[in-house]
Amino acid sequence: MxxxxxxxxxxxxxxxxxxxxxxxxxxxxxxxxxxxxxxxxxxxxxxxxxxxxxxxxxxxxxxxxxxxxxxVQTAARFTLLLDQNTPFEVATQLAAELEGQANIDDVETVDRADALKDFAYGIGLNELMDNLDENPLPHLLHLHPDKNLSSAELDALFISLSTLESVDQVVFDTQWQxxxxxxxxxxxxxxxxxxxxxxxxxxxxxxxxxxxxxxxxxxxxxxxxxxxxxxxxxxxxxxxxxxxxxxxxxxxxxxxxxxxxxxxxxxxxxxxxxxxxxxxxxxxxxxxxxxxxxxxxxxxxxxxxxxxxxxxxxxxxx
Amino acid sequence: MISFERVSKRFERHDALRDVSLEIAREEMVFLTGHSGAGKSTMLRLLMLLDRATSGRLVVNGKDVATIRGRQVARYRQDFGFVFQDHQLLFDRSIFDNVALPLDIAGFHPRDVGRRVRAALDKVGLLGRESANPAVLSGGEQQRVGIARAVVARPKVLVADEPTGNLDPGLSAEIMALFEAFHRVGVTVIVASHDLALISRLRHRIITLKEGRLVGGVGR
Structure with missing residues (x-):
């Protein structure tokens, strides 16, 4: 040490x-x-x-x-319910006119009979059709607006569609969004x-x-x-x-x-x-x-x- | 270097130290003795800043220790090497790591740590055992590891509280011889011990305490 x-x-x-x-x-x-x-x-x-x-x-x-x-949002869609007594020819003519507009991509016309069939099928009640004396649905137009429209432009389109002659009601469900x-x-x-x-x-x-x-x-x-x-x-x-x-x-x-x-x-x-x-x-x-x-x-x-x-x-x- | 100036320490019911005045010079070796409860440990605790004096001043290296607070306490303790009666080794690591601890705290380079630890272990005669766990050592060997740890950072002051309290006379004499060896190379050594037979054989100042008062060894 x-x-x-x-x-x-x-x-x-x-x-x-x-x-x-x-x-x-x-x-x-x-x-x-x-x-x-x-x-x-x-x-x-x-x-x-x-x-x-x-x-x-x-x-x-x-x-x-x-x-x-x-x-889903880009796939926004208007549904135009036409007046009950509008003939199908008027509906297709209106569709063609609308399709020409720049802010509308395409328009699809649905015959009231088809609309009822789809509806009945959709809710699973095919017999419904047999029990109805009269088809309560009008002809429909499904309208896809241009994908690039802002929500303000969509609102404007909604208003202009609502004022169209022979259109009873426009359904554009923004609420769910x-x-x-x-x-x-x-x-x-x-x-x-x-x-x-x-x-x-x-x-x-x-x-x-x-x-x-x-x-x-x-x-x-x-x-x-x-x-x-x-x-x-x-x-x-x-x-x-x-x-x-x-x-x-x-x-x-x-x-x-x-x-x-x-x-x-x-x-x-x-x-x-x-x-x-x-x-x-x-x-x-x-x-x-x-x-x-x-x-x-x-x-x-x-x-x-x-x-x-x-x-x-x-x-x-x- | 260390001076107690009319230092008293009062615990709740009793006076552990009463009006103690004492000088310990640089490079001196002193023994502190007295019955248990006489105030030896209290003096060392004041010196280590484990307790503070109730009255009086303790001056170390020209500085009143009352001014040393908070973070400075750790720094102050690094200037001392402490040896404890129960050696305070850590059994979760090797002898090497135990001895290296003060160097790690002080921030030595790992290369220097290795050299110094081996040098310190050599001094206490335990070179070659550094990778063992201290738990496998005998009481005397454990105390020597404690001494190696106390001196490894080369403190100016070495303080030991009853370092031979648990050892037989032969081992005790060996431990004391170690302290004397450090004293000879210029370290100030303060050893508290009640083993009068042993310390009176060694030729150093013996400071005697009785019921908290100094009764001998005040002058040199």
Whole structure:
């Protein structure tokens, strides 16, 4: 045992360099620590993943609905109910005139007899036709306006169609579009609200895990403080374990959403087809998955920081 | 270097230190002794800023420690090497990582950390054991790891609180010899111990406390 002091000139590196270096090592060690207790880490990350998957899935679903509603909207259609006693020839003539207008794409004439047949078939009552003495329906014109018309131009077209002679009534259902728009807006709010709650939930789950981590490392933190380590030094590994758990949780959440959408794809695509859209259901995508991972990481970081802030101060060497 | 100026420390019911005035010079080695409860640990706790004096001043390196607050406390403690009776080692990591901890805190380059840790372990006779877990060591060896950790960052002051409290006489003498070796290379050493038989054989100032008062060893 000798007490000579070799290489006494070697000292600590500049503060910034060692700060970065400690960050790097804390990041690596916290990540490895996740794998040291795989089951517990998996449960924590999965809890975060499930919490994030719900709002993410809602959001992705909403994106799909909006895309479909967009393509339905372009297929706007006027239905012109002609006067009851208008002959079919007048109807076809009117159709030809209207088709010549620049703001109208095409016009389809429906004979009142066919209209009744379609109606009866549509509601599944073929016998209806036999029981009616008289056809209550007039001849119809289905009119598709130009796809590029604004809603103001559509309104103007509606008015001009209503004033036409021999037209009894113009049906242009803008209301269902307004309803759909409002429903989407509501769903979007709901998604945002649920999103905030679930991210908060994820942060609380992580906060609790970090708190347990602090308790498990109480001895280490005490020793660090005894020999001159500050709160920052003790906090660093905790921040990174929050960051990693959150990010892995977000990634797992993205995987869950992908599985969910895979599960939905069959019936959802069929539903879209039934609404006359050739769109197929699309999930979060790479960007969305990346965003969810980043969101998870941020939630983890914030929750670790606040938990460490509260609990590290309480641990003082005795 | 360290001066207690009429320092008192009062806990709820009793006075742990009463009007203690004392100077410890740079590069000196002193023993602090007295029965348990005499105030040895209280003096060391004040020095480590684990407690604050009720009255009087404690001046270290010309600075009143009452002015050291918050973040500065950690920085202040880095100038000291502490050895604890229960050695305070971490059993979730190797001997190497235990000894390296103060260097990590101070921000040494990993290359220098390796060199210094091995040098410190060499000094306490445990070179070659660095990858073992401290739990497999005997009590005396654990205490030597604690000493290696205390000196690895080459502090100016080495403070030990009953470092031989749990050791048999042979090991205790070895540990004390280590402290003397550090003292010889210019480290200020303060050792609290109630093992009078051992410390009176060593030729250093012995500061005696009794019921919180200094009763011996005030002058040099």
């Amino acid at each position: 000798n007490a000579t002091v070799p290489d006494a000139q070697v000292g600590p590196r500049p503060a910034l360099v060692s700060w970065f270096d400690h960050h790097r090592r804390a990041a690596v060690q916290s990540f490895l620590r996740l794998w040291r207790e795989p089951i517990q880490s998996l449960v924590t990350c999965l809890a975060v993943g499930v919490a994030l998957a719900l709002p993410a899935a809602l959001w992705a679903l909403l994106q799909n609905v909006e895309a479909v509603s967009g393509s 307004a309803r759909l728009g409002a429903a989407i807006a509501t769903a979007r709010r709901l998604t945002a609200g649920v999103g905030v709650l679930m991210v908060l939930g994820a942060a609380l789950i992580l906060g609790n895990t970090i708190r347990l981590g602090i308790e498990a490392r109480r001895e280490e933190i005490t020793v660090i403080k005894l020999i001159g380590g500050g709160d920052g030094f003790a906090r660093r590994p905790l921040l990174y374990s929050g960051l990693w758990s959150g990010a892995v949780g977000g990634l797992l959440g993205a995987v869950l959403v992908a599985l969910l959408f895979g599960f939905l794809a069959g019936p959802a695509d069929e539903l879209f087809t039934l609404y006359g859209s050739d769109q197929t259901v699309s999930g979060l995508g790479f960007k969305g998955a990346f965003g969810l991972t980043v969101a998870g990481g941020l939630a983890g970081l914030v929750s670790a920081w606040s938990t460490a802030f509260i609990h590290l101060r309480r641990i003082q060497p005795r």
